[in-house]
Amino acid sequence: MNQSDEETKHTVLLPEDYVQKFDPDAYLQFYFSQDAIEDGTRVSLFALPVFAQLMLQTMRPSERETLLDIGAGPTVYAALCFRDVIKRVHLSDFVDRNLDVLRKWVRREETIDWVPTIKVIKRTEGGPVPTEKVCDEVEEKARGLVKSGGIHFADVHQDVVVPELDGKQVDILVSIFTLESACRNYEEYCKCVANMMRHLRSGGRFVLGSVLEDNEYNSGRQTIFHLLNLREQMILDALVSVGLDIPNAKKYVLDGEGVMFIMATKL
Numbered sequence: 182m183n184q185s186d187e188e189t190k191h192t193v194l195l196p197e198d199y200v201q202k203f204d205p206d207a208y209l210q211f212y213f214s215q216d217a218i219e220d221g222t223r224v225s226l227f228a229l230p231v232f233a234q235l236m237l238q239t240m241r242p243s244e245r246e247t248l249l250d251i252g253a254g255p256t257v258y259a260a261l262c263f264r265d266v267i268k269r270v271h272l273s274d275f276v277d278r279n280l281d282v283l284r285k286w287v288r289r290e291e292t293i294d295w296v297p298t299i300k301v302i303k304r305t306e307g308g309p310v311p312t313e314k315v316c317d318e319v320e321e322k323a324r325g326l327v328k329s330g331g332i333h334f335a336d337v338h339q340d341v342v343v344p345e346l347d348g349k350q351v352d353i354l355v356s357i358f359t360l361e362s363a364c365r366n367y368e369e370y371c372k373c374v375a376n377m378m379r380h381l382r383s384g385g386r387f388v389l390g391s392v393l394e395d396n397e398y399n400s401g402r403q404t405i406f407h408l409l410n411l412r413e414q415m416i417l418d419a420l421v422s423v424g425l426d427i428p429n430a431k432k433y434v435l436d437g438e439g440v441m442f443i444m445a446t447k448l
Protein backbone atom coordinates (compact mmCIF):
# COMPACT_ATOMS: atom_id res chain seq x y z
CA MET A 182 0.00 0.00 0.00
CA ASN A 183 1.50 3.37 -0.96
CA GLN A 184 1.23 6.53 1.05
CA SER A 185 -1.83 7.97 -0.72
CA ASP A 186 -3.73 4.70 -0.14
CA GLU A 187 -2.89 5.02 3.54
CA GLU A 188 -4.21 8.58 3.58
CA THR A 189 -7.54 7.72 1.93
CA LYS A 190 -8.12 4.63 4.07
CA HIS A 191 -10.71 5.29 6.75
CA THR A 192 -12.12 3.36 9.64
CA VAL A 193 -15.38 1.61 8.95
CA LEU A 194 -17.34 0.76 12.07
CA LEU A 195 -19.16 -2.56 12.30
CA PRO A 196 -22.63 -3.63 13.54
CA GLU A 197 -21.19 -4.41 16.98
CA ASP A 198 -19.92 -0.81 17.29
CA TYR A 199 -23.38 0.81 17.37
CA VAL A 200 -23.69 0.84 21.15
CA GLN A 201 -20.31 2.53 21.62
CA LYS A 202 -20.02 4.71 18.54
CA PHE A 203 -23.41 5.75 17.14
CA ASP A 204 -23.95 9.40 17.97
CA PRO A 205 -27.66 10.40 17.80
CA ASP A 206 -26.98 14.14 17.72
CA ALA A 207 -24.47 13.88 14.89
CA TYR A 208 -26.89 11.66 12.96
CA LEU A 209 -29.81 14.04 13.40
CA GLN A 210 -27.68 17.05 12.46
CA PHE A 211 -26.35 15.30 9.37
CA TYR A 212 -29.71 14.13 8.02
CA PHE A 213 -32.51 16.13 9.66
CA SER A 214 -31.22 19.62 10.46
CA GLN A 215 -32.74 22.52 8.55
CA ASP A 216 -29.63 22.70 6.32
CA ALA A 217 -29.60 18.97 5.64
CA ILE A 218 -33.27 18.94 4.74
CA GLU A 219 -32.81 21.92 2.42
CA ASP A 220 -29.69 20.45 0.80
CA GLY A 221 -31.19 17.13 -0.18
CA THR A 222 -34.24 15.59 1.29
CA ARG A 223 -34.33 12.06 2.59
CA VAL A 224 -36.29 9.95 0.16
CA SER A 225 -38.17 8.37 3.08
CA LEU A 226 -40.11 11.61 3.42
CA PHE A 227 -41.57 11.04 -0.04
CA ALA A 228 -42.17 7.28 0.11
CA LEU A 229 -43.76 6.99 3.57
CA PRO A 230 -46.54 9.56 3.05
CA VAL A 231 -47.49 7.77 -0.18
CA PHE A 232 -47.67 4.43 1.68
CA ALA A 233 -49.69 6.12 4.44
CA GLN A 234 -52.22 7.32 1.87
CA LEU A 235 -52.50 3.82 0.40
CA MET A 236 -53.13 2.37 3.86
CA LEU A 237 -55.91 4.87 4.47
CA GLN A 238 -57.50 3.72 1.21
CA THR A 239 -57.09 -0.03 1.64
CA MET A 240 -57.35 -0.78 5.39
CA ARG A 241 -60.31 -0.23 7.68
CA PRO A 242 -59.57 1.83 10.83
CA SER A 243 -59.85 -1.31 13.01
CA GLU A 244 -57.16 -2.98 10.86
CA ARG A 245 -54.60 -0.20 11.39
CA GLU A 246 -54.31 0.58 15.08
CA THR A 247 -50.69 -0.17 15.97
CA LEU A 248 -47.38 0.59 14.28
CA LEU A 249 -43.90 -0.56 15.28
CA ASP A 250 -40.73 1.07 13.88
CA ILE A 251 -37.71 -1.21 14.36
CA GLY A 252 -34.38 0.64 14.33
CA ALA A 253 -35.93 4.10 14.48
CA GLY A 254 -32.66 5.47 15.83
CA PRO A 255 -33.23 8.95 17.25
CA THR A 256 -35.85 9.72 14.57
CA VAL A 257 -39.60 10.18 14.83
CA TYR A 258 -40.48 10.66 11.17
CA ALA A 259 -42.39 7.35 10.94
CA ALA A 260 -44.74 8.63 13.65
CA LEU A 261 -45.04 11.93 11.76
CA CYS A 262 -45.77 10.27 8.40
CA PHE A 263 -48.30 7.73 9.70
CA ARG A 264 -50.01 10.00 12.25
CA ASP A 265 -53.40 9.88 10.47
CA VAL A 266 -53.27 6.15 9.83
CA ILE A 267 -52.86 4.57 13.26
CA LYS A 268 -53.67 4.99 16.96
CA ARG A 269 -50.47 3.85 18.68
CA VAL A 270 -46.82 4.04 17.64
CA HIS A 271 -44.03 1.95 19.14
CA LEU A 272 -40.54 3.27 18.38
CA SER A 273 -37.64 0.91 19.02
CA ASP A 274 -33.87 0.80 18.68
CA PHE A 275 -30.75 -1.07 19.78
CA VAL A 276 -28.86 1.93 21.17
CA ASP A 277 -29.90 3.34 24.56
CA ARG A 278 -28.70 6.84 23.63
CA ASN A 279 -31.16 6.82 20.73
CA LEU A 280 -33.98 5.75 23.04
CA ASP A 281 -33.02 8.59 25.42
CA VAL A 282 -33.39 11.11 22.57
CA LEU A 283 -36.82 9.68 21.71
CA ARG A 284 -37.91 9.92 25.37
CA LYS A 285 -36.73 13.54 25.49
CA TRP A 286 -38.83 14.30 22.42
CA VAL A 287 -41.88 12.72 24.06
CA ARG A 288 -41.28 14.93 27.14
CA ARG A 289 -40.91 18.00 24.82
CA GLU A 290 -37.32 18.52 25.94
CA GLU A 291 -34.71 20.00 23.60
CA THR A 292 -33.92 17.72 20.62
CA ILE A 293 -33.63 18.53 16.94
CA ASP A 294 -36.31 20.78 15.46
CA TRP A 295 -38.63 18.50 13.46
CA VAL A 296 -40.41 21.40 11.71
CA PRO A 297 -38.25 21.27 8.51
CA THR A 298 -39.06 17.54 8.25
CA ILE A 299 -42.76 18.16 8.91
CA LYS A 300 -42.82 20.77 6.13
CA VAL A 301 -41.45 18.24 3.62
CA ILE A 302 -43.97 15.61 4.75
CA LYS A 303 -46.81 18.11 4.40
CA ARG A 304 -45.53 19.10 0.97
CA THR A 305 -45.58 15.44 -0.12
CA GLU A 306 -49.11 15.13 1.24
CA GLY A 307 -50.20 18.09 -0.89
CA GLY A 308 -51.80 21.38 0.07
CA PRO A 309 -50.42 24.76 1.11
CA VAL A 310 -47.19 25.43 2.96
CA PRO A 311 -48.08 24.63 6.58
CA THR A 312 -48.17 27.37 9.19
CA GLU A 313 -46.29 27.05 12.48
CA LYS A 314 -49.57 26.11 14.15
CA VAL A 315 -50.21 23.29 11.66
CA CYS A 316 -46.65 21.99 12.15
CA ASP A 317 -47.20 22.03 15.92
CA GLU A 318 -50.43 20.09 15.53
CA VAL A 319 -48.74 17.46 13.37
CA GLU A 320 -45.93 17.03 15.90
CA GLU A 321 -48.31 16.92 18.87
CA LYS A 322 -50.46 14.29 17.23
CA ALA A 323 -47.40 12.11 16.52
CA ARG A 324 -46.16 12.64 20.08
CA GLY A 325 -49.50 11.53 21.48
CA LEU A 326 -49.37 8.36 19.39
CA VAL A 327 -45.90 7.49 20.70
CA LYS A 328 -47.06 8.18 24.26
CA SER A 329 -49.92 5.70 23.69
CA GLY A 330 -47.49 3.14 22.24
CA GLY A 331 -44.02 3.31 23.72
CA ILE A 332 -40.27 3.47 23.29
CA HIS A 333 -38.50 0.13 23.50
CA PHE A 334 -35.20 -1.66 23.20
CA ALA A 335 -34.90 -3.81 20.04
CA ASP A 336 -32.33 -6.24 18.73
CA VAL A 337 -33.05 -7.66 15.29
CA HIS A 338 -30.67 -10.56 15.97
CA GLN A 339 -32.88 -11.96 18.74
CA ASP A 340 -35.79 -14.33 18.12
CA VAL A 341 -37.94 -11.81 19.99
CA VAL A 342 -36.80 -8.46 18.63
CA VAL A 343 -38.82 -6.21 20.96
CA PRO A 344 -39.35 -8.14 24.23
CA GLU A 345 -41.45 -5.36 25.80
CA LEU A 346 -44.23 -5.96 23.28
CA ASP A 347 -44.81 -9.22 25.12
CA GLY A 348 -45.75 -11.19 22.01
CA LYS A 349 -48.42 -8.73 20.86
CA GLN A 350 -48.37 -8.32 17.08
CA VAL A 351 -48.79 -4.98 15.32
CA ASP A 352 -50.78 -3.99 12.24
CA ILE A 353 -47.96 -2.08 10.54
CA LEU A 354 -44.26 -2.83 10.84
CA VAL A 355 -41.76 -0.25 9.60
CA SER A 356 -38.00 -0.56 9.34
CA ILE A 357 -35.87 1.94 7.48
CA PHE A 358 -32.13 1.51 6.81
CA THR A 359 -31.72 -0.80 9.79
CA LEU A 360 -31.21 -4.37 8.58
CA GLU A 361 -28.35 -3.52 6.23
CA SER A 362 -26.73 -1.61 9.12
CA ALA A 363 -27.17 -4.42 11.64
CA CYS A 364 -26.15 -7.44 9.55
CA ARG A 365 -22.73 -8.70 8.47
CA ASN A 366 -23.86 -11.23 5.90
CA TYR A 367 -26.91 -12.35 3.93
CA GLU A 368 -27.61 -15.36 6.12
CA GLU A 369 -27.86 -13.08 9.13
CA TYR A 370 -30.04 -10.69 7.12
CA CYS A 371 -32.57 -13.42 6.27
CA LYS A 372 -32.69 -14.55 9.92
CA CYS A 373 -33.27 -10.96 11.12
CA VAL A 374 -36.09 -10.45 8.59
CA ALA A 375 -37.74 -13.58 9.96
CA ASN A 376 -37.25 -12.37 13.55
CA MET A 377 -38.86 -9.02 12.76
CA MET A 378 -41.78 -10.57 10.96
CA ARG A 379 -42.97 -12.32 14.15
CA HIS A 380 -44.08 -8.89 15.37
CA LEU A 381 -46.44 -8.38 12.41
CA ARG A 382 -49.91 -9.91 12.31
CA SER A 383 -51.02 -11.77 9.24
CA GLY A 384 -52.82 -9.32 6.93
CA GLY A 385 -50.71 -6.45 8.29
CA ARG A 386 -48.33 -4.31 6.23
CA PHE A 387 -44.55 -4.34 6.23
CA VAL A 388 -42.74 -1.18 5.13
CA LEU A 389 -39.05 -1.58 4.42
CA GLY A 390 -36.57 1.09 3.39
CA SER A 391 -33.19 -0.19 2.26
CA VAL A 392 -29.93 1.09 0.87
CA LEU A 393 -28.98 -0.81 -2.30
CA GLU A 394 -25.51 -1.99 -3.29
CA ASP A 395 -23.48 0.14 -0.92
CA ASN A 396 -20.85 -0.81 1.63
CA GLU A 397 -20.89 2.05 4.11
CA TYR A 398 -22.60 5.28 5.15
CA ASN A 399 -21.73 8.44 7.05
CA SER A 400 -23.63 8.57 10.34
CA GLY A 401 -22.53 12.18 10.91
CA ARG A 402 -19.21 13.86 11.77
CA GLN A 403 -17.47 11.51 9.34
CA THR A 404 -18.24 8.46 11.47
CA ILE A 405 -18.55 5.76 8.85
CA PHE A 406 -20.53 2.57 9.48
CA HIS A 407 -20.53 -0.63 7.46
CA LEU A 408 -23.54 -1.57 5.31
CA LEU A 409 -24.35 -5.03 4.05
CA ASN A 410 -24.20 -4.76 0.26
CA LEU A 411 -27.60 -5.90 -1.02
CA ARG A 412 -29.01 -6.24 -4.51
CA GLU A 413 -32.73 -5.60 -4.91
CA GLN A 414 -33.42 -9.25 -5.76
CA MET A 415 -31.71 -10.46 -2.57
CA ILE A 416 -34.07 -8.30 -0.52
CA LEU A 417 -37.14 -9.45 -2.44
CA ASP A 418 -36.12 -13.12 -2.02
CA ALA A 419 -35.75 -12.64 1.74
CA LEU A 420 -39.18 -11.01 1.94
CA VAL A 421 -40.87 -13.75 -0.10
CA SER A 422 -39.36 -16.42 2.14
CA VAL A 423 -41.01 -14.92 5.25
CA GLY A 424 -44.47 -14.92 3.65
CA LEU A 425 -44.84 -11.39 2.30
CA ASP A 426 -46.99 -10.84 -0.79
CA ILE A 427 -44.24 -9.45 -3.00
CA PRO A 428 -45.99 -9.80 -6.41
CA ASN A 429 -48.61 -7.31 -5.16
CA ALA A 430 -46.24 -5.06 -3.23
CA LYS A 431 -45.88 -1.34 -3.84
CA LYS A 432 -42.23 -0.58 -4.55
CA TYR A 433 -40.08 2.43 -5.33
CA VAL A 434 -36.51 1.93 -6.46
CA LEU A 435 -34.66 5.21 -6.71
CA ASP A 436 -31.56 4.25 -8.64
CA GLY A 437 -29.94 7.66 -8.47
CA GLU A 438 -30.29 7.57 -4.69
CA GLY A 439 -29.42 3.88 -4.28
CA VAL A 440 -32.43 3.16 -2.11
CA MET A 441 -35.57 1.05 -2.26
CA PHE A 442 -38.86 1.42 -0.42
CA ILE A 443 -41.39 -1.38 -0.41
CA MET A 444 -44.76 -1.95 1.23
CA ALA A 445 -46.10 -5.51 1.29
CA THR A 446 -48.87 -7.42 3.03
CA LYS A 447 -48.07 -10.39 5.29
CA LEU A 448 -50.01 -13.36 3.90
Ligand SMILES: C[S@@+](CC[C@H](N)C(=O)[O-])C[C@H]1O[C@@H](n2cnc3c(N)ncnc32)[C@H](O)[C@@H]1O
Nearest residue numbers: 252253254275276335336337357358359362363
Ligand atom coordinates in the same frame (compact mmCIF):
# COMPACT_ATOMS: atom_id res chain seq x y z
C1 LIG B 1 -28.87 4.17 9.56
S1 LIG B 1 -29.63 4.16 11.13
C2 LIG B 1 -31.36 4.32 10.64
C3 LIG B 1 -32.19 5.10 11.61
C4 LIG B 1 -33.59 5.48 11.14
N1 LIG B 1 -34.39 4.29 10.88
C5 LIG B 1 -33.57 6.35 9.92
O1 LIG B 1 -34.18 6.00 8.91
O2 LIG B 1 -32.98 7.44 9.97
C6 LIG B 1 -29.49 2.47 11.61
C7 LIG B 1 -30.14 2.15 12.92
O3 LIG B 1 -30.08 0.74 13.15
C8 LIG B 1 -29.95 0.55 14.54
N2 LIG B 1 -29.44 -0.81 14.82
C9 LIG B 1 -28.17 -1.26 14.70
N3 LIG B 1 -28.08 -2.54 15.10
C10 LIG B 1 -29.34 -2.92 15.47
C11 LIG B 1 -29.89 -4.12 16.00
N4 LIG B 1 -29.14 -5.20 16.22
N5 LIG B 1 -31.21 -4.15 16.27
C12 LIG B 1 -31.99 -3.06 16.06
N6 LIG B 1 -31.52 -1.88 15.57
C13 LIG B 1 -30.20 -1.81 15.28
C14 LIG B 1 -28.98 1.64 14.94
O4 LIG B 1 -28.97 1.88 16.33
C15 LIG B 1 -29.48 2.81 14.12
O5 LIG B 1 -30.42 3.57 14.84
